[in-house]
Amino acid sequence: LSERLGSVFDRLTKAGALSEADVDAALREVRTALLEADVSLAVARDFIKAVKAKATGQAVTKSVTPGQQVVKIVHDELVHVLAGEGEPDALKIDNPPSAILMVGLQGSGKTTTTAKLAKRLKDKNGKKVLLASLDTNRPAAMEQLAILAGQVGVDSLPIVKGETAVQIAKRAKTQATLGGYDVVFLDTAGRLHIDEVLMDEVQAVRDIAQPRETLLVVDGLTGQDAVNVATEFDGKVGISGVVLTRMDGDGRGGAALSMRAVTGKPIRFVGLGEKMDALETFEAERVAGRILGMGDIVALVEKARETFEAEQAERMAKRFAKGLFNMNDMRSQLDQMLKMGGMQGLMGMLPGMGGMAKKAEEAGFNDKMLKHQIALINSMTKKERANPDLLAASRKKRIAAGAGLEVSELNKLLKQHKQMAEMMKKMGKGGMMKQAIKQMM
Ligand code: GDP
Ligand code: MG
Numbered sequence: 278l279s280e281r282l283g284s285v286f287d288r289l290t291k292a293g294a295l296s297e298a299d300v301d302a303a304l305r306e307v308r309t310a311l312l313e314a315d316v317s318l319a320v321a322r323d324f325i326k327a328v329k330a331k332a333t334g335q336a337v338t339k340s341v342t343p344g345q346q347v348v349k350i351v352h353d354e355l356v357h358v359l360a361g362e363g364e365p366d367a368l369k370i371d372n373p374p375s376a377i378l379m380v381g382l383q384g385s386g387k388t389t390t391t392a393k394l395a396k397r398l399k400d401k402n403g404k405k406v407l408l409a410s411l412d413t414n415r416p417a418a419m420e421q422l423a424i425l426a427g428q429v430g431v432d433s434l435p436i437v438k439g440e441t442a443v444q445i446a447k448r449a450k451t452q453a454t455l456g457g458y459d460v461v462f463l464d465t466a467g468r469l470h471i472d473e474v475l476m477d478e479v480q481a482v483r484d485i486a487q488p489r490e491t492l493l494v495v496d497g498l499t500g501q502d503a504v505n506v507a508t509e510f511d512g513k514v515g516i517s518g519v520v521l522t523r524m525d526g527d528g529r530g531g532a533a534l535s536m537r538a539v540t541g542k543p544i545r546f547v548g549l550g551e552k553m554d555a556l557e558t559f560e561a562e563r564v565a566g567r568i569l570g571m572g573d574i575v576a577l578v579e580k581a582r583e584t585f586e587a588e589q590a591e592r593m594a595k596r597f598a599k600g601l602f603n604m605n606d607m608r609s610q611l612d613q614m615l616k617m618g619g620m621q622g623l624m625g626m627l628p629g630m631g632g633m634a635k636k637a638e639e640a641g642f643n644d645k646m647l648k649h650q651i652a653l654i655n656s657m658t659k660k661e662r663a664n665p666d667l668l669a670a671s672r673k674k675r676i677a678a679g680a681g682l683e684v685s686e687l688n689k690l691l692k693q694h695k696q697m698a699e700m701m702k703k704m705g706k707g708g709m710m711k712q713a714i715k716q717m718m
Contacts (some may be wrong), residue, residue: 292624293334302344304328307325308321312531317535318501324538327348327349348575351569375461376450378491378492381494385522387594390548395408397483405459406461407433408432408433411466412467418594432458434449443481463488491516493518494522495507496522497522497530500531503531513560517542522547605654608655615651656679
């Protein structure tokens with residue numbers, strides 16, 4: 278795939294900004310990558326459309342190709358979608374005994390994940406955990422959970438033959454309350470396909486158990502079907518999150534994006550093997566890299582941007598050190614200040630300048646003034662900006678009028694420019710300026 282990308286990108290011209298053709302060419306390859314990772318067709322299409330709108334017109338970092346730049350944008354958007362609004366990754370177990378309902382297709386890894394989560398809650402959070410199997414379909418399923426419970430050192434509900442899933446759920450809740458458990462896991466019966474009868478059973482269990490979490494366990498190798506499974510379970514039972522298993526295998530995990538995009542429900546954990554500690558919290562960055570399969574390109578673009586910014590900072594710092602700080606420099610500084618949340622934001626970022634923010638504000642150095650100053654600089658000619666010493670009275674009048682402001686404000690700007698140039702010169706001689714410029718980019 279990387280080779281194919283390379284050849285497409287080589288044909289693209291190195292331009293300053295991403296043209297629609299650049300973006301289209303790169304996104305065709307990205308689309309293939311997503312489908313190869315088993316992202317559902319509809320989700321891949323919508324995702325590509327959203328990225329296209331975002332990418333077109335964006336600046337291209339020096340020393341990367343437009344195609345590479347698009348891949349980076351795609352990657353960032355993928356991380357953004359997968360991560361969502363930063364849902365807490367801790368399970369809600371605040372109301373003991375909190376029930377956690379495990380649902381999903383047969384063989385997806387529900388029973389294994391139940392035991393893994395139990396171990397995690399016990400070892401990491403010091404919780405007292407009870408496991409209950411509601412799988413009345415396969416006789417061996419209950420024993421399987423009991424054995425795993427023993428392995429990870431938590432209790433399991435004694436097995437009583439002939440009970441229904443709802444009866445077991447009730448007994449589990451009672452037992453959890455009486456026994457002073459923090460958490461009770463309800464491991465439901467699997468189904469090969471979405472099946473009305475079993476779905477009704479899960480609904481009934483849910484109504485009895487009032488779970489704090491309902492986790493849908495999905496095999497990470499699941500392809501196009503992931504959307505159906507997630508939609509169906511979320512619609513009928515209501516899920517609070519997804520666990521993606523078998524991510525230790527070859528699958529690229531496109532199911533994560535599909536399910537996230539369609540249900541909006543967060544991926545909470547990732548299963549990475551059959552062992553009881555092979556479970557990790559979901560990390561959008563890692564899974565995004567895997568789905569896209571273009572990690573080397575993403576890293577390359579990041580490196581190029583860092584290098585570029587470092588070079589620019591270096592160049593600016595050098596100029597300032599020589600006392601070369603003209604109105605163009607001042608304007609870009611003022612722009613940056615506004616972008617970074619105005620005076621307060623900026624001063625907060627510079628080391629040791631927190632206290633200065635308040636003084637500056639009191640001296641009338643606020644965001645409104647920043648905007649006025651930018652307007653004044655904008656109405657200067659190129660020559661005037663490069664050399665503010667040119668500004669005689671008549672020029673001053675013209676500039677102030679052009680910005681709709683008074684000459685006295687322009688004079689203030691000029692005075693401040695002098696002070697700033699002086700300060701930049703001093704700072705430029707120390708290492709501090711470079712640091713500050715880098716932070717601002
Ligand atoms: P259930 O039918 O949903 O309860 O599925 P099980 O928990 O019984 O798991 C089915 C099989 O998948 C078992 O052999 C597990 O060991 C295996 N399994 C579960 N999770 C993972 C995982 O993250 N990685 C791998 N490689 N195997 C897993
Ligand atoms: Mg099971």
